[in-house]
Amino acid sequence: MSLYSILFYLFALIIVVSAVYVVSTKNIIHSAVSLFITLFAIAAIYVLLYADFLAITQIMVYIGGILVLLIFGIMLTSKITNLDLKTKNLSDLPAILFVAGLTGVLVFIMLTTNWKTVPEPSKNDITINAIGKLLLTDYLLPFEVASIILLIALIGAAMYSRKEKTIK
């Protein structure tokens, strides 16, 4: 087994175990920390797929941005002082059965479909050049629309979460 395979299985194991812990633990802070590990391991999977820029973006945006935002949300919506950070599950068994069935069907489809692949995967050294060119040529319109969406989200979130009246 090559080093590539060993690294893949290692990070896949980390992802699956920590993701299961995210959804199964009762303590929501543990969920957030475990999600941190999951996102880091997914960045490692991106590196294994020769997507270096995406891996850095993943670490900066997801771990530096979204996860901090989520932890802020946890802190602001839970009563930290009485340490009541437990959460409950809703209809556990049907959910597990449904998800297991759906995942099984999807894996079956993935394995039986004859994907059109190239025999020699491209091993481009640096993807930033190509991504930058594509963003400013073929994907210019989606790029601009994405920036507008970010602006709208910023204004909307600021407006929405501002207190307008006194707490009852």
Next chain:
Amino acid sequence: MEVGLNHFLILSTVVFGIGLYALISRKNAILVLMGIELILNACNINLIAFSKYGGLGVDGQVVAIFVIILAVAEAAIALGIVLNLYNNFSTVNIDEVDNMKE
């Protein structure tokens, strides 16, 4: 066994399933958000895997960047909604929030 396209597809499917479980069975709204993040990450793994093994260049990675951008916008808006829920109902359990207006 050498790692190929199928390995990445199965990994992303498993992550998707775990995220879907969080989405449909957890009560806390923030855990539901974490499930959505897991699902979006599974989607990104698929996009990048096909970008490498499908011989499509880096187009898949550019689409993955847009997915990340939308995930950021979604997380910001959703957390604003969750904070508003907490201000109005003093809870973030989504099954206790069944009124449009208190």
